[in-house]
Amino acid sequence: MRGQPTVLHLDMDAFYASVEQAAKPSLRGKPVIVGGLGPRGVVATASYEARRFGVHSAMPMAQARRLCPHAAFLVPRFQIYRAISETVMGLLAELSPLVEPLSLDEAFVDLAAGGTAASAEEARRTGERLRAAIREATGVTGSVGLAGSKMLAKIASEQAKPDGLVLIRPGTERELLAPMPVRTLPGVGPATAEVLRRAGITTVGETVQAGEAELLRLLGKAHGASLYLMARGVDERPVVADRDTKSVSVEDTFDVDVTDRARIRFEVAGLADRCTRRLRAAGRSGRTVVLKVRRYDFTTLTRSETLRGPTDDPEVVQEAARRLLEGVDTTEGVRLLGVGVSGLADFTQEDLFAQALQSSRAPEQPAAEPSPGGAPAPRPVPRTTDWLPGLDVTHERFGPGWVQGSGVGRVTIRFERPDSPPGRVRTFLVDDPELTGGEPLPLVERAAPPGGGSQADSVSSGPSRGTSRP
Structure with a gap:
């Protein structure tokens, strides 16, 4: 275990939903649920406003609709999520060469390897600078946990949510962990928790009191020994960079x-x-x-x-x-x-x-032959299912917007930008020739540097050096 809190865990706050709220001014402060919208869809992320109604990740979408029927239900837009994730990971890479991404919105950082945390207060300042840089570069927020191990850093970031920072000082682990549910520990899923519950063990403190021998008897040698160490706050797992995709x-x-x-x-x-x-x-x-x-x-x-x-x-x-x-x-x-x-x-x-x-194989035939006289081929008629809630669109007269809903041959669009007030809603036929699919707009506009130059040039300086516009 480390003597200083040099392991940082970053977890973006309700990532997909927060991106949608940042991109769509009319949804800020309102319940937003992102995921599969079909009968068998599940929730990918719910905003904090939706979580107050009991909605959470991995919940069946049908259940989420019953709990929070007034929420905005949107399909995921992975293109923009990945772009923002790349920006965030670039900021983490400036802190240390040892960055271990866990997903698009979560990563560990070894600050000791980057020389950016010689003391607890320096680690705290580094974490606060990171949070500010993420907000400036992406328009969304993340929570930071700092501790002497990966397990405790992750627990700290959970306590910090939303948009906060928690530092666990080495030496306080046992006292902090004791009242927490045993499910807090890594590797304790529903099955393990049930085995422990039947033995009268429901908290981390009770796990330590049970002793290593009892855990070995209940869970087996490998799992029992690992759980006993974790319950005592001992976690020697290193931060591993460049986890190879299999x-x-x-x-x-x-x-x-x-x-x-x-x-x-x-x-x-x-x-x-x-x-x-x-x-x-x-x-x-x-x-x-x-x-x-x-x-x-x-x-x-x-x-x-x-x-x-x-x-x-x-x-x-x-x-x-x-x-x-x-x-x-x-x-x-x-x-x-x-x-x-x-x-x-x-x-x-x-x-x-x-x-x-x-x-x-025979060569493929053209998708459509020109009409007689050289006129362009008829435009294919979109289906209502092409206009899914949350997707980006562009209208030749009204500009960029997003799909609010569709049905009965019509599609309703809200025209707004990330930097605009809540926009106006208009309804069109699904085959309106002026309406086409659009590209995600950047959540944060970059000002051009003095003396001219492109926006791409400007992102190479300041706290977001090395990042790109999402």
């Missing part, structure tokens, strides 16, 4: 069980294409293609095939996924499909079989 995968859950075999093949091909796009975006390739199928009765099957060499070719991944699908019975319905690639590498290996397969 696989890339995508999956979709269907609102209604899919039984049509042709539809299932089509969905698998689409998933394979999305998976390889992610591979290429990460500059990786992989050898093993994995198919995941969750059937009507919730049983989950996985099938895999290892290729002759690593690839990022969508044709190769699609063909492998199709072959795997042939060995799975889907006649009674499928709830979820997924395609992944593992065994990742930083290079690709030419596959002559894939090249032959691709060249043997």
Whole structure:
């Protein structure tokens, strides 16, 4: 254990929902719930206003609607979440070479490795500067925990929420942990907590009082010994930078069980294409293609095939996924499909079989032929399902906005920007030729540096050096 609180844990506050509130002035201070909006959707993040009604992450969306029917229910916009996450991770990298990202909105930082926390007060000042830099660079807030270990730093950041900082001084761990529920400790899930409850152990202090021998008897050697150390505040896990991704995968859950075999093949091909796009975006390739199928009765099957060499070719991944699908019975319905690639590498290996397969296929036909006389082809008519709540749009006359709702052939748009007052609402036909999909607007505008220069130039100075506009 460290003698100074040099482990920092950053956790962004209700990240997805906070980004949506920052991007949409009309939603600030109001309940916002982000997640899948279908009958089987789940909550990804709920704003603090929605949490007061009992809504929380991983809750079925149907239950969230019952608890908080007046909330704004939005689909996720991962493009902007990833951009803001990259900005935040860039700020963390300025503090230390040892940054361990856990997700888009959470990371550990070893301040000792960066020489930015020789004392508790210096660590506190570093944490406060970080919070201010994040707010300035992104327009959203994060909470910071500081302690002598990863476990305690994470507990501290939970206590700091929202938009705060808590520092746990080394030597105070046992007193702090004693009254906390045993579920506070890492590795204690519902099953472990139930075993301990039946033995009369519900708090961290009672876990220590039970003794190591009793925990070994209840939980086994490895788990019992680890839990005893954690309960006493002992956590020697280091901050590990550059955690290597072991696989890339995508999956979709269907609102209604899919039984049509042709539809299932089509969905698998689409998933394979999305998976390889992610591979290429990460500059990786992989050898093993994995198919995941969750059937009507919730049983989950996985099938895999290892290729002759690593690839990022969508044709190769699609063909492998199709072959795997042939060995799975889907006649009674499928709830979820997924395609992944593992065994990742930083290079690709030419596959002559894939090249032959691709060249043997007929060339694709144009999507639409020009009309007689050279006139442009008719514009495809959007479906109501193309306009999901929360998505960005642009109107030729009214400018940028976001979808507030759609149905019965119409779509309602609220026209506002992150830096504007709450905007006006207008309703259009879903096939309005002036209405198109838009791109996320930056939450924070950068002023140009003196003497001219681009906004991109200006972000290389000040507390947000090395970051980019989200």
